[in-house]
Amino acid sequence: MQGRIIKQISGYYDLEVNGQIVRTRAAGNLRQKKVSPLVGDIANYTPAEENGELGYLTSVEPRTNALVRPPVANIDQAILITAAAEPAFSANLLDRFLVYLEGKHIQPLIYLTKTDLLSDTQYEQLRPTLAGYEQVGYQVFAPREAFAAATLKQLHGLFADKLTIFTGQTGAGKSTLINHLEPNLNLATGEISKSLGRGKHTTRTTDLYPADGGLLADTPGFSSLGLLDVTLDDLRDRFPEFVERAGGCKFRGCQHVSEPKCAVKAALAAGEIMQSRYDNYLQFRAELSNQRPVYGKN
Numbered sequence: 019m020q021g022r023i024i025k026q027i028s029g030y031y032d033l034e035v036n037g038q039i040v041r042t043r044a045a046g047n048l049r050q051k052k053v054s055p056l057v058g059d060i061a062n063y064t065p066a067e068e069n070g071e072l073g074y075l076t077s078v079e080p081r082t083n084a085l086v087r088p089p090v091a092n093i094d095q096a097i098l099i100t101a102a103a104e105p106a107f108s109a110n111l112l113d114r115f116l117v118y119l120e121g122k123h124i125q126p127l128i129y130l131t132k133t134d135l136l137s138d139t140q141y142e143q144l145r146p147t148l149a150g151y152e153q154v155g156y157q158v159f160a161p162r163e164a165f166a167a168a169t170l171k172q173l174h175g176l177f178a179d180k181l182t183i184f185t186g187q188t189g190a191g192k193s194t195l196i197n198h199l200e201p202n203l204n205l206a207t208g209e210i211s212k213s214l215g216r217g218k219h220t221t222r223t224t225d226l227y228p229a230d231g232g233l234l235a236d237t238p239g240f241s242s243l244g245l246l247d248v249t250l251d252d253l254r255d256r257f258p259e260f261v262e263r264a265g266g267c268k269f270r271g272c273q274h275v276s277e278p279k280c281a282v283k284a285a286l287a288a289g290e291i292m293q294s295r296y297d298n299y300l301q302f303r304a305e306l307s308n309q310r311p312v313y314g315k316n
């Protein structure tokens with residue numbers, strides 16, 4: 019029998035099996051195999067023989083991807099929660115998250131929160147940037163009115179048959195948005211500290227919540243994001259608009275920096291690639307080339 023791990027608590031694994039929750043524990047041979055099942059894993063299990071007993075989780079299927087923080091496997095898409103204000107909108111941070119998700123093969127969707135804190139002028143000023151991300155191919159949600167019903171409805175339509183995580187900067191409004199989407203979950207949210215301009219860490223759980231025919235997960239917010247799991251050489255592959263054009267570069271290994279006849283730089287000059295994205299690409303490259311090896315966990 020097969021199910022999906024949606025919750026992990028002290029040696030027990032709760033599986034979702036056709037809309038039902040089945041509690042299991044790890045079979046002995048699974049422990050010997052040194053396999054650590056993760057929330058999100060597709061797990062094989064032997065059902066309990068008698069009522070009141072627990073089934074045994076025997077193995078997990080190969081993963082399409084896995085995050086370390088939080089430990090969740092087989093993620094299909096991420097709602098990338100990006101604050102329009104408090105903390106101020108940062109294209110650099112957004113691009114960092116996008117690079118991270120692209121590397122994990124998780125489809126990012128950009129959701130702008132706290133638009134209610136913007137003046138009409140400030141909101142209008144953000145529009146070309148948001149249109150630029152749509153041009154790259156990302157779906158962007160930026161309701162003028164926070165939690166507009168039409169936008170929530172659109173999101174509800176995206177969850178079926180997928181594992182969706184909500185990720186982003188701490189205090190950006192992940193839990194608040196999930197609570198608007200699924201009020202019965204009633205997740206804890208933190209009041210943003212006005213003096214510090216950053217939110218508290220209120221999200222610790224990594225449970226998956228069944229919703230709209232799919233599964234949702236809140237994740238702990240990041241206070242900053244280094245460039246994880248990316249090398250100087252594969253950074254360019256994390257920018258879809260570069261990948262799309264790289265075939266037109268004169269050199270196969272073109273890094274789109276100072277090579278002649280570079281299709282990416284031509285597109286930049288023609289205004290088809292966002293200057294801010296290209297600048298961030300150069301900044302990330304500089305960061306990666308200066309980076310000293312980090313020893314230790316993660």
Ligand SMILES: Nc1nc2c(ncn2[C@@H]2O[C@H](COP(=O)(O)OP(=O)(O)OP(=O)(O)O)[C@@H](O)[C@H]2O)c(=O)[nH]1
Binds near residue numbers: 194195218219238
């Ligand atoms: N004005 C306004 N405030 C918001 C909005 N979304 C969230 N907030 C506030 O921002 C603060 C942080 O929201 P949370 O939902 O806790 O943020 P989070 O991203 O889950 O934070 P972590 O769990 O720390 O990662 C709370 O005080 C929310 O009420 C919004 O759209 N508009």
Ligand SMILES: [Zn+2]
Binds near residue numbers: 279281
């Ligand atoms: Zn190039």
